[in-house]
Amino acid sequence: MCGIAGWINLNEDIRPFQDKLEQMTSKLMYRGPDARGKWTSTHALIGHTRLIVVDPAGGGQPMVKTYGNRQYVITYNGELYNTSDLREELELLGHKFISNSDTEVLLVSYIEWGPQCVERLNGIYAFGVWDEYSQSLFLARDRFGVKPLFYAQVGNSLIFGSEIKVLLESNLIKPQIDKDGLLEIFSLGPARSPGIGVFKGIHELNPAHCLLHNSNGTFVRKYWSLTSYEHKDNLEYTIDTVRDLVKDAVARQLVADVPVCVFLSGGLDSSAITAIAAKSFYASGKNKLHTYSIDYAGNDLFFKANDFQPDSDAYWVKRMSEEFGTCHHYITIDNESLAKALEDAVLARDLPGMADIDSSLLLFCRKVKQDATVALSGECAISLMYYHMLILKCPQAI
Structure with missing residues (x-):
């Protein structure tokens, strides 16, 4: 993930406040530890912290x-899964690219199609584009709100960022x-x-919404809604379609110039993803897929089966890892560590969360990041999808 931040004031010269932008982006360094950048003009301060995933040299x-x-500036957190498709379409329209990054494709998409570009995007994203010529800011968030984006308007200023703490730092x-x-x-x-951003005056841009801020005011609109249709496909076609969609979704997210792994809990969701990813790694000649699971000290001694969880995760983790030949890593966390990480977890979320669930995820990810x-x-992204197939007695769906 990356971090984005910005401060817009259409009525005043805010260049003297560049130090505030530095402070705002400093709060995002753990989101983007690989690089940090800023762009400034009379009425706009734009910041970014980068986690390098694709095109280390060209994606700054x-x-x-x-x-x-016309000069356009983008700060972007996310990943476009249809980058190559968009690039090809834009090249046919006469655009030329100097990098392999999805950032450039996204920026050129905005230049070509304006705010309507969001209707063409397949991915997870939160981004802002500043148009220096028209003195306008465009913000957008992905359709399901995977990437966070908060904003606030105070007097003549509009500030935005990936996290609440960024706005408070201003x-x-x-x-x-x-x-x-x-x-x-x-x-x-x-x-x-x-x-709702909980703190007074802070708002979160809703999923599938975008915002345009210019001299005429600030306008928020919804650009996409989930539509339900009558399902008319037969069983076999449905199985094939869902399988292809899941495989495609996983394959698109394996594109990276940095090490990729999978969280493997032994449950249906992570097991399906592991199976698809491992096969993709093997087919492309990559090294073994690395998988990671979390466990708690003493769980092997004190685990008790129940209707909700009839057996421990460890059995299924081992079985999946062996079946697909992954290089598996077990990360064990004790209660004392969980308790010590509670405050860090709240600070990471900016708000009270799920206590030890948050702290365990924080500790787990710190280990994996090494x-x-x-x-x-x-x-739980695909459980429901497979559940419907399984109750229809379609074990071949997996």
Whole structure:
């Protein structure tokens, strides 16, 4: 993941506040530890911290492109899965590229299609594009809100960032929680109402929404909605279609110039992803796929079977790793470490979360990061899909 940040003021010269931009992006260095950049003009301060996944040399940000007398600047966190398709289409329209990064493809997509570019994107993203000529800012977030994006308007300023702490660091927003914020924490936490940033004055751009900010005002619109249709395909065709979609989704996320791994819990989701990824690695001649699982000290002694979990994860992890020849890593965490990491987990989220679940994930990812940069995780993403197939007695779906 990367980190994005920005400060726009269409009425005042904000160049003297570049140090504030530095402070804002400093809060994002753990999101993007590989590089840090900024771009400034009279009315715009744009920052970025980068985690390198694709094109180390050509994907630096903020990325700037000039077409005629118009200059465009992008700060972007995410991954486009249809980069090659978009690049090919844009090249046919006369555009030329100087890098292999999806950042450049995304920026050129905005230059060519404007705000409507989001309707063509397949991926996970949060980004901002500043048009120096028209003095306008465009923000967008992916269709399911995988990548975070917060913003606030204070006086003549609009500030945005990947995390709440970025906005608080600007000192334009005070860390105040009003009645609505308290209701969010105590009634809904760790979930939140759509668009709510909990702290007074902070908003989250909703999934599948974009924002345009210029001299005429600030306008937010929804660019996509999930539509339900009557299912008319037969059973065999449905199985083939879903299998192809899942395989394609996993394969697109394996594209990287850095080490890639899979979180393997032994459950249905991670096992399916592991199977697809391992086969893809083998077919492309790559080294063995590395998989990682988490366990807790003493679990082998104190685990008790129940209706929800009739056996421990370890058996299924071992079976999947052996079946697909992965290089598996076990990471064991004890209760003392979990407790010590609770505060770090809250600071990472900016808000109260799921206690030891958050701290265990934080410790787990810290360990994995020592060896890999990109990790694929099931997160219950395909269980429902397969569940419907299994109750239809279609074991060949896996």
